[in-house]
Structures are given as C-alpha cells and as structure tokens.
Amino acid sequence: MAKSALLKSSLGKKYWMALTGLFLCLFLVGHLAGNLQLIFGTDLQFNQYAYFMTSNPAVKILSYLTYFSILFHAVDGIMLTIQNKKARPVGYVKNNAAANSTWQSRNMAVLGTLLLVFIATHMVNFWAKMHFSEMPLQQQTVSQPIPMTNEKIDVVVYNTTTGSFIAQQQVEGGEFEVRNNKEFYIKGSDIKFAEGYKDLYKITVDFFKDPSYGLVFTLFYVFSMAVLAFHLLHGFASAFQSLGANNPKYNGLIKGLGKLFAIIVPLLFAIIPIYIHFIK
Amino acid sequence: MNLTLKIWRQKNAKDKGQMVDYKIGGIEPDMSFLEMLDVLNNELVEKGDDPVAFDHDCREGICGMCSLFINGEAHGPDRGITTCQLHMRKFKDGDTIYIEPFRAKAFPVIKDLVVDRSSFDRIQHAGGFISVNTSGNTQDANNIPIKKHDADRAFDAATCIGCGACVASCKNSSAMLFVSAKVSQFALLPQGRVEATERVLNMVEAMDQEGFGNCTNTGACEVECPKGISLENIARMNREYLAASIK
Ligand code: HEM
Ligand code: SF4
Ligand code: FES
Numbered sequence: 001m002a003k004s005a006l007l008k009s010s011l012g013k014k015y016w017m018a019l020t021g022l023f024l025c026l027f028l029v030g031h032l033a034g035n036l037q038l039i040f041g042t043d044l045q046f047n048q049y050a051y052f053m054t055s056n057p058a059v060k061i062l063s064y065l066t067y068f069s070i071l072f073h074a075v076d077g078i079m080l081t082i083q084n085k086k087a088r089p090v091g092y093v094k095n096n097a098a099a100n101s102t103w104q105s106r107n108m109a110v111l112g113t114l115l116l117v118f119i120a121t122h123m124v125n126f127w128a129k130m131h132f133s134e135m136p137l138q139q140q141t142v143s144q145p146i147p148m149t150n151e152k153i154d155v156v157v158y159n160t161t162t163g164s165f166i167a168q169q170q171v172e173g174g175e176f177e178v179r180n181n182k183e184f185y186i187k188g189s190d191i192k193f194a195e196g197y198k199d200l201y202k203i204t205v206d207f208f209k210d211p212s213y214g215l216v217f218t219l220f221y222v223f224s225m226a227v228l229a230f231h232l233l234h235g236f237a238s239a240f241q242s243l244g245a246n247n248p249k250y251n252g253l254i255k256g257l258g259k260l261f262a263i264i265v266p267l268l269f270a271i272i273p274i275y276i277h278f279i280k
Numbered sequence: 281m282n283l284t285l286k287i288w289r290q291k292n293a294k295d296k297g298q299m300v301d302y303k304i305g306g307i308e309p310d311m312s313f314l315e316m317l318d319v320l321n322n323e324l325v326e327k328g329d330d331p332v333a334f335d336h337d338c339r340e341g342i343c344g345m346c347s348l349f350i351n352g353e354a355h356g357p358d359r360g361i362t363t364c365q366l367h368m369r370k371f372k373d374g375d376t377i378y379i380e381p382f383r384a385k386a387f388p389v390i391k392d393l394v395v396d397r398s399s400f401d402r403i404q405h406a407g408g409f410i411s412v413n414t415s416g417n418t419q420d421a422n423n424i425p426i427k428k429h430d431a432d433r434a435f436d437a438a439t440c441i442g443c444g445a446c447v448a449s450c451k452n453s454s455a456m457l458f459v460s461a462k463v464s465q466f467a468l469l470p471q472g473r474v475e476a477t478e479r480v481l482n483m484v485e486a487m488d489q490e491g492f493g494n495c496t497n498t499g500a501c502e503v504e505c506p507k508g509i510s511l512e513n514i515a516r517m518n519r520e521y522l523a524a525s526i527k
Contacts, residue, residue, distance in 0.1 A: 012525070084496070086493075092349060094380070095349075100449055100499070100504050101499055105498040238496070238497040
C-alpha cells in the first residue's frame with residue numbers, strides 16, 4: 001500500500017512506541033524475577049541466574065531484542081517529542097493542563113530521559129562489569145571430614161557450572177589456572193575442565209553497601225524506580241490505546257492492571273537496594 | 281460583575297502580538313461569554329479603538345466557529361460546551377480572565393483571537409466523505425439494515441463540529457480526536473466501508489502534512505471536546521490504519 005507509512009507516519013511511530021514499551025514491560029518482569037534472588041535466594045542461585053542470562057542462546061536473542069527495544073523506544077520517543085514541540089511554536093500564557101490530563105501523561109519524555117540516564121548508569125554499574133571486566137568467582141566454604149578422624153575442616157572452594165567444587169588451594173597452589181576470567185584449566189595445558197560463576201552477587205552487595213557511595217546509589221536507584229512507576233502509570237494502558245485496543249468492556253481492567261503493574265514492579269525493584277544497604 | 285480581561289491582541293498574521301489588559305464592568309451572570317466580549321467591543325468602538333476580533337457564527341453550539349482558550353482551557357472551564365454556550369455565571373465578580381487564541385502551528389493566528397482552521401478542511405477533503413450517486417435515483421439509506429449499536433456510535437462520532445478544541449487542548453497539538461471522529465463515523469457504517477482503506481490512509485497522511493503533533497494518549501482532547509467525542513474513536517482509527525497499512 002503506497003500511502004501506508006508504518007515507520008514514518010504519526011500512527012506508525014506510535015505502534016512501535018507501544019510494541020517496544022510493552023516488550024520492555026515483559027523484560028522488567030523477567031529481570032525482576034531474577035533480581036529478587038538477591039533477597040530470597042542464595043548467592044549461588046543468584047550467580048547461576050546471572051550465568052544463565054549471559055550464556056543461554058535463547059536469552060541472548062531476548063537480550064539483543066531488549067537492547068534494540070530500549071534504543072528504538074528512546075530514539076522514537078525523543079523524535080516524537082521534538083515533533084510535538086514543533087507543532088505549537090507559540091505557547092499559551094495560561095494553560096490549565098492539570099484540568100484535563102495527568103501529570104505523568106504530560107511528562108513521558110522527561111520521565112523517559114531520566115530512565116535512559118538510569119539505564120546507562122545501571123549498565124555501567126553491573127552489566128559492563130559482568131561482560132567486560134575481571135570479576136571474582138563464586139566461592140563457598142564447605143566443611144570436609146578429615147579422613148580417618150572424626151574432625152572436620154573448612155575448605156574454601158569455587159562452585160562450577162558442572163556442579164562440582166574446586167578447592168581454592170588447588171588454584172593458588174598452581175594445579176589449575178583461571179583463564180578468560182572464569183574458565184578453569186589444568187595448569188599449562190589446553191584442557192578446560194570447568195567454568196566458574198562470576199560472583200555478581202558479591203559485586204552487587206558490595207556496591208550497595210559501599211561506605212562511600214552505597215547510600216547515594218541506593219537513593220538514586222529508588223528514585224529511578226519512582227520515575228519508572230510514573231512512566232508506567234501512564235505508559236502501560238497508553239500502549240493498549242496506541243495499538244487500538246480500547247473497548248469499554250475491558251478498559252477498566254487494562255487501566256487497573258496498568259496501575260497495579262506500575263506500582264508493584266518498581267516497588268519490588270526498589271526494595272532490593274534498600275534491603276541490601278540497610279538490612280543485609 | 282467587574283472583571284479584568286487579559287486578551288491576546290495581534291494585528292495580523294505577521295505581527296508578534298501580546299496580552300493586553302482590559303477592565304470591564306456591568307456584566308450580567310446570564311450573559312454568554314461572547315456577549316461579554318460584545319460589550320467589551322462596543323466600549324472599544326465607542327472609544328475609537330480596534331475591537332477584539334473573535335470567531336463566532338451560530339452562537340448555539342452547533343457550528344464550531346467560536347474558539348478561544350479561556351483561563352487555560354479550550355472553551356473555558358465548563359464541560360461539554362462551546363464558548364458561545366459558556367455563561368458568565370461560571371465566573372465571579374473581580375475575576376481575572378485570560379483569553380487566548382487556539383494555539384497550534386496548523387492553526388495560525390489571522391488576527392487577535394481568530395485562527396485559520398482550514399487545515400481541518402484539507403484533511404476532510406482527503407477522505408472525509410463517501411462517494412454516492414446523487415443523480416436522482418438515490419437509494420433510501422434505511423434499505424440497508426444497520427445494528428443500532430453501530431448506528432449510535434457512528435452518530436456519536438458524527439457530532440464532531442470541527443471546532444479544534446481537541447488540538448488546542450492537546451499538549452502535542454494533535455488532531456487525532458477530530459480525524460478519528462471523521463474516520464469512525466464512516467468506518468462503522470456499510471456505506472463507509474467501501475472506501476475505508478483509502479480514507480484512513482489519506483486522512484492520516486493529510487493530518488501529518490498539516491503539521492499537527494503526534495498523539496500521546498493524554499486524553500486532554502476528550503475532556504475538553506464540547507461534543508464528548510470518545511478516545512475509543514482514536515483507538516478505532518489506530519486499528520483501521522494498521523489494517524489498511526498491511527492490506
Ligand atoms: C524499562 C524502560 C521503559 C519502559 C518499560 C517503557 C514503557 C513505555 C510504554 C509502555 C509507553 C507507552 C507507549 C504508548 O503510549 O504507545 C512508553 C511511552 C514513552 N516512553 Fe517509555 N519505557 C521505558 C523507557 C523509556 C526511555 C529510556 C525513554 C527515553 C527517552 C522513554 C520515552 C518514552 C516516551 C517519550 C513515551 C511517550 C511516547 C508516546 O506516547 O508517544 N521510555 N514507554
Ligand atoms: S473532536 Fe471534539 S474538540 Fe475536536 S474538533 Fe470535533 S468537536 Fe471539536
Ligand atoms: S458560535 Fe457556533 S458553536 Fe459557538
């Protein structure tokens with residue numbers, strides 16, 4: 001159809017805004033489920049989740065979709081906002097906008113830009129460390145019986161993705177060596193026999209408990225989740241309208257679900273740094 | 281009632297324009313807002329000043345000509361009415377009232393409070409019609425059975441008077457409510473389905489070309505629309521456009 005412009009037209013841009021926005025809502029659910037292990041799981045479980053997120057091929061595809069969605073959503077959103085500003089070159093002297101619309105609906109671009117700043121900061125804080133920098137590997141202390149006695153001795157071991165343990169002494173003692181930040185090799189050979197878990201758990205806990213910046217970042221993360229809440233308070237239901245789903249029978253349901261989602265998801269996210277900083 | 285009016289004065293399309301203060305007395309609560317402006321203009325003419333130019337025609341809420349952004353809202357603080365239906369009893373003695381033209385790039389000011397809304401006409405020309413034979417043997421419209429539910433919704437959409445309050449209220453100066461009303465009034469009826477695909481594509485294209493902004497679903501238009509045109513129409517247009525785009 002010659003006239004249709006699914007990318008260029010005002011309506012087309014809105015479909016993409018809504019689709020990427022809703023996909024990001026799905027991403028939030030997955031991300032939250034994993035992160036909650038910082039509170040409800042063990043350090044090993046959290047690190048296993050982090051390992052899964054960086055190595056599973058299906059997750060890889062989803063994560064590329066997420067990067068793409070964030071970029072597309074942000075660029076499209078900012079372009080739309082610039083166009084919208086241009087559509088009223090001379091503004092009103094007195095405009096009582098609060099009489100006919102919610103604050104969050106009028107400030108989606110400001111909220112979104114703050115989210116973009118948060119996402120960038122967050123990725124530098126954790127994602128970049130996980131992907132690109134040297135990280136400690138997950139360790140655990142196990143008590144082992146000393147043969148032929150009734151006594152036990154505490155041994156520090158590395159957990160590996162095969163479920164086995166490698167004693168720290170064996171690595172320090174030169175039997176094994178670690179390459180590529182996480183792979184265990186028999187020293188001096190090409191024989192890789194296990195992979196360790198990067199200890200993202202420790203990095204995260206240390207980050208929010210840091211004596212110099214832990215509190216600042218805890219507050220910044222909580223503030224950003226409030227921003228997310230307002231973005232979703234308008235965005236969730238708005239996306240359905242953009243996609244043409246408006247039926248008086250279901251509008252109440254969509255609006256209600258949107259409000260619940262917009263409050264519960266950011267709240268649970270926000271509890272994590274609070275819990276780590278103040279309680280853990 | 282004694283009032284202070286702050287009114288946008290602009291000599292012509294090129295002039296920069298500014299707000300000018302006027303004091304006015306002897307206003308009755310039962311006067312309409314436009315009658316209050318008539319009183320002001322009589323005084324201005326008597327003093328030899330240029331009267332304030334504002335749009336109006338029917339003065340009974342059906343033509344859509346009267347515009348005005350009053351105290352920060354299109355058609356003033358009341359709901360479901362045009363400016364000609366706004367009464368001075370909505371204001372109090374001693375009030376200051378801001379009166380500005382509808383603002384949008386696609387609605388340029390001609391003079392004072394009068395704006396050029398012909399961009400709406402051009403959108404209508406792009407598809408806001410059906411092609412029927414009117415050469416004398418016209419079919420009776422009632423020959424085609426139509427569900428009451430659909431007929432009612434089409435009629436609701438057709439009550440749009442093209443006033444432009446939706447554009448004026450929208451923070452994005454989006455014309456979506458107007459265009460969606462015009463798309464919906466036909467999309468819901470069998471006579472309109474025939475050209476539905478071209479209609480929605482052409483009207484949206486015309487809307488974008490006129491320089492209106494993009495809808496962000498703030499819902500301001502629906503609240504300020506004098507005819508209560510629903511956001512459902514915008515969602516319907518979004519569906520129609522999507523369906524037409526992939527056809
Ligand atoms: C996790 C992150 C995010 C989620 C879940 C999210 C979700 C959403 C949703 C569901 C909408 C409604 C779409 C619609 O009305 O059709 C929306 C709108 C919007 N978002 Fe986001 N968003 C996120 C991040 C961002 C970022 C980083 C920006 C950067 C600028 C942004 C800017 C906007 C803007 C400007 C709108 C309004 C656009 C419009 O309605 O036309 N968002 N967002
Ligand atoms: S949709 Fe409502 S506000 Fe917009 S032009 Fe029609 S009647 Fe006026
Ligand atoms: S003058 Fe006709 S609607 Fe107000």
